[in-house]
Amino acid sequence: MTENSGPLLELRGVRAAYHGITVLHGVDLNVAAGQVVALLGPNGAGKTTVLKVAAGLHPPDAGHLLMGGRDVTGIRPSRLARAGVCLIPEGRGVFPNLSVRDNLLMMTFCGRGRGREEIEETAYGRFPVLAARRGQQAGTLSGGEQQMLALARGLATDPAVLLLDELSMGLAPLVVAELYELVAEIARQGVAVLVVEQFAAAVLKIADHAAVVVRGRIQWQGHPDGSLQAELSSYYLGSPP
Amino acid sequence: MDQFLAFTVVGLSTAAIYAVIGSGLVLTHTTAGVFNFAHGAAGMLAAFAYWQLAVGWGWPVPAALAVVLLVLAPAFGLFVERVLMRPVQALGEAERLVMTVALLAGCIALARWVWDPDTPRPLSPFLAGERAVRLGPAVVTWHQVITMATALAIAVGLWSLLHRTRAGTEMRACVDDRALAVLTGADPLRAGRLAWVLGIQLAAVGGILIAPTVALDAQQLSLLIVSAYTAAVFGRLRSLPLTFLGAVVVGLLEAYLAGYLPQNDYLPGLRLAAPALLLFLALLAFPHHRLRGRDRTVVRVPLPGRRGSLVLAGCVLALALFLVSVLTEDQVISYGTLFSLGVVALSYVPLAGYAGQVSLCQLSIAGIGAAVWGHLGAHGELWALPVAVLVAAAVGALVALPALRLSGIYLALGTVAFATVLDRWIFTLPAFDVLGVHIALFDQGSVSVTGPDLFGLHLTSPAELLVLAAVCLAVTSVAVAGLRRGRHGRRLIALRDSEAAYATLGGRLLVAKVAVFALSAGIAGLGGALYGMQLQTVTADQFGLVAGLPVFLIAVVGGLGSVGTGLFTGLAYVVPTQLLDGLGPWAQNLSALLIALAGMGFAHSPSGVIARLRTDWAPLGRDRPLLTALLGALAGCWALAALVPDGGPPAVAAALLAAVTLRGRAAARAAAPAGIPPEWWGLRRPWRPEDGEVLSRATAAAG
Numbered sequence: 015m016t017e018n019s020g021p022l023l024e025l026r027g028v029r030a031a032y033h034g035i036t037v038l039h040g041v042d043l044n045v046a047a048g049q050v051v052a053l054l055g056p057n058g059a060g061k062t063t064v065l066k067v068a069a070g071l072h073p074p075d076a077g078h079l080l081m082g083g084r085d086v087t088g089i090r091p092s093r094l095a096r097a098g099v100c101l102i103p104e105g106r107g108v109f110p111n112l113s114v115r116d117n118l119l120m121m122t123f124c125g126r127g128r129g130r131e132e133i134e135e136t137a138y139g140r141f142p143v144l145a146a147r148r149g150q151q152a153g154t155l156s157g158g159e160q161q162m163l164a165l166a167r168g169l170a171t172d173p174a175v176l177l178l179d180e181l182s183m184g185l186a187p188l189v190v191a192e193l194y195e196l197v198a199e200i201a202r203q204g205v206a207v208l209v210v211e212q213f214a215a216a217v218l219k220i221a222d223h224a225a226v227v228v229r230g231r232i233q234w235q236g237h238p239d240g241s242l243q244a245e246l247s248s249y250y251l252g253s254p255p
Numbered sequence: 256m257d258q259f260l261a262f263t264v265v266g267l268s269t270a271a272i273y274a275v276i277g278s279g280l281v282l283t284h285t286t287a288g289v290f291n292f293a294h295g296a297a298g299m300l301a302a303f304a305y306w307q308l309a310v311g312w313g314w315p316v317p318a319a320l321a322v323v324l325l326v327l328a329p330a331f332g333l334f335v336e337r338v339l340m341r342p343v344q345a346l347g348e349a350e351r352l353v354m355t356v357a358l359l360a361g362c363i364a365l366a367r368w369v370w371d372p373d374t375p376r377p378l379s380p381f382l383a384g385e386r387a388v389r390l391g392p393a394v395v396t397w398h399q400v401i402t403m404a405t406a407l408a409i410a411v412g413l414w415s416l417l418h419r420t421r422a423g424t425e426m427r428a429c430v431d432d433r434a435l436a437v438l439t440g441a442d443p444l445r446a447g448r449l450a451w452v453l454g455i456q457l458a459a460v461g462g463i464l465i466a467p468t469v470a471l472d473a474q475q476l477s478l479l480i481v482s483a484y485t486a487a488v489f490g491r492l493r494s495l496p497l498t499f500l501g502a503v504v505v506g507l508l509e510a511y512l513a514g515y516l517p518q519n520d521y522l523p524g525l526r527l528a529a530p531a532l533l534l535f536l537a538l539l540a541f542p543h544h545r546l547r548g549r550d551r552t553v554v555r556v557p558l559p560g561r562r563g564s565l566v567l568a569g570c571v572l573a574l575a576l577f578l579v580s581v582l583t584e585d586q587v588i589s590y591g592t593l594f595s596l597g598v599v600a601l602s603y604v605p606l607a608g609y610a611g612q613v614s615l616c617q618l619s620i621a622g623i624g625a626a627v628w629g630h631l632g633a634h635g636e637l638w639a640l641p642v643a644v645l646v647a648a649a650v651g652a653l654v655a656l657p658a659l660r661l662s663g664i665y666l667a668l669g670t671v672a673f674a675t676v677l678d679r680w681i682f683t684l685p686a687f688d689v690l691g692v693h694i695a696l697f698d699q700g701s702v703s704v705t706g707p708d709l710f711g712l713h714l715t716s717p718a719e720l721l722v723l724a725a726v727c728l729a730v731t732s733v734a735v736a737g738l739r740r741g742r743h744g745r746r747l748i749a750l751r752d753s754e755a756a757y758a759t760l761g762g763r764l765l766v767a768k769v770a771v772f773a774l775s776a777g778i779a780g781l782g783g784a785l786y787g788m789q790l791q792t793v794t795a796d797q798f799g800l801v802a803g804l805p806v807f808l809i810a811v812v813g814g815l816g817s818v819g820t821g822l823f824t825g826l827a828y829v830v831p832t833q834l835l836d837g838l839g840p841w842a843q844n845l846s847a848l849l850i851a852l853a854g855m856g857f858a859h860s861p862s863g864v865i866a867r868l869r870t871d872w873a874p875l876g877r878d879r880p881l882l883t884a885l886l887g888a889l890a891g892c893w894a895l896a897a898l899v900p901d902g903g904p905p906a907v908a909a910a911l912l913a914a915v916t917l918r919g920r921a922a923a924r925a926a927a928p929a930g931i932p933p934e935w936w937g938l939r940r941p942w943r944p945e946d947g948e949v950l951s952r953a954t955a956a957a958g
Contacts, residue, residue, distance in 0.1 A: 034951070069438065091438060095437070095440035101438050109427075109432050110432070112424065112428055119424050123440035124439050
């Protein structure tokens, strides 16, 4: 299922800092179309910052961000979004005071020509529960429903790159499994998917590739198999590397 | 019955105007995330501009309307968005509120400066020559027809814009979650520009419609908006239909009160104050869903040291002695208010700085203190001063009760309503009796105020009163600093940071809020009494809502969390005003405009000027030899000013020059010599802000 035409999303030697404190010390990461890459690591390792750089929310101090081989470093996040980078942020990626229907209408901005009807059709088709709640304020939906609505953006706007931050936060394991099933389905349509997750087991079931970030560096990357488990426990539990 | 119908028609046409203005407020709030206190002031400017074009220069009405509504109003909206709102976008709700208050003060000052308030400017209603329409027994003028039709058209148009179009949804989404809106490819800047252009256009429509029915007066037009606030609060600042309902209630209420309220000395003020009273009630009655703000940034409250606050008190006293020894008696009178207004400004520190409760009625409360002292202490009875403070504190506690339900902009609105009720009604009342207590405030005129009798020493001369005010400012400054260091100060800051956490830790919100409101009102009352003593006669105008805005703005610029704000506000308010007044009467509005501009500039240092001054001058304070040199230079300048006639201005200039030069020297000396190992940073030389980054880079490179 992986296309071999080079990576779709590429980070080259990315360094990033908050208020002068460096968080990423040169991160290299590739995600190919149709591939699911899991980004794992302990708290404060810089996982979310990698996603912010990839979505253009945080300009890197050094290094480059490439999409389909084209350098897009420093391009405004709203333009990247319209070019097909879809970041679903940590927490709930919905507008709480807007109705479900208005939330879907907002997706037309990055829908690359898709109209309201088309997006509603896709979203309601995949999540019938949202159709029943179309007039309700998104903030009053349950956590799982809100995450469905957020994921609907990844589904209905046909992005090139899907970036997911802590999809599982505050959700029941069954719901999480269901949502990751959908993520795998989105990847099969040829989308490059980069997932940040604390709850590693959930994402490793669908990941083609895994990278472990520790203190702002990628310490290990490769196929998610048995050796990853040993790596992970050493990084999480602090045994000597 | 005919009379009733006539009042109803008048009420409905006023309601239509309030609906237009109120829906503009709701639009700005839902699409730009700002409650715009200057909305009415923008409408006022539009009305003046329209008068200038249509009457002043005699343009045809359609051309004047087109220029104001399609060129000037959008341009003003873009200016507000770009210059005022964008810099504070990343800051909290309170900062954006301050910007609109500054804009309100600035618009009023600008209008008074450009259009002389003493010239009457009649503006004729639309289609005044046509015959009025008769609907059965009721007569409706064409102006009223146009007003109501405009309101309906705006209602329908706005509702479909907000709920049926992509642009409307984009604007609402940007307020809801700006970062997420960016991620979905929306453009918050474009949305903000559109929101402000539309909001100011609606304000302009409202201003032009209402101007012919009232006098074209900057302050009155800007504050007419209190009625529109009430309408918007009916709609909880987000629902357009409920805003229209609120507008109808307010408009009819005003019309019926005007028609049926019996005429006597006590009640005309009630008619004027009715919208404000209704606003107060509406704020209390309706539950408020606050916008979910994730961008809430809380400015740090500096912790004043014991020595620092004593130094501040010493500076206050030294300044007072310097002024008394140098200035002539007239100048002492005009500069003396520096200290008493400083006390009023200091009352913001515990309330807004520590506890985070924004109040815009502190000067009104100071007015109560002044009036109580003026009546009870008519012969300088010393016991009357604590009584004045206590009465002011009691009024403050009264304001605190609604504050329990309100926070942020709603609290600020509530205090605006309170100040308006005082301005329009309570302060205009003649003396009256309630439950056997004789209450007299300003007696429909002025109250003469004298100095206190300090155990046989009656302080009456301006110099004595100036020193008294300075002593009070010094003592209250030290006390407020002590409050910050103690457990009560920590409690107030905990309350500010999270009311929920404060309550779950076992703190009692009711007690804490009432106490801090009472304390702050007591300080304001003391300041008002001192201010009154220096003015000798006080009138209600001097303590109005609009008069209090500059004091609030300068206190914000100084930094609401800093104890030095009292002295800073006094200096920054009184000195430039007095210097500019020397240039001529036209400069008076200029100084008001400058204060508003300073408020608008505050976005660039949200923690206040004083915090920055402290870091800038700290090296000099630690450098003993240079500090001694500075004190010597200051003493020399003082001697020069006291001994040489007219030596004051050059002495002040020389003192400032010496201080700035020595500060530069001290900063250069404090810059650490190279070679101190990092583990001694902060010990052998002062810790510098950039050290953190150097260390983190070093450890990151090593790790």
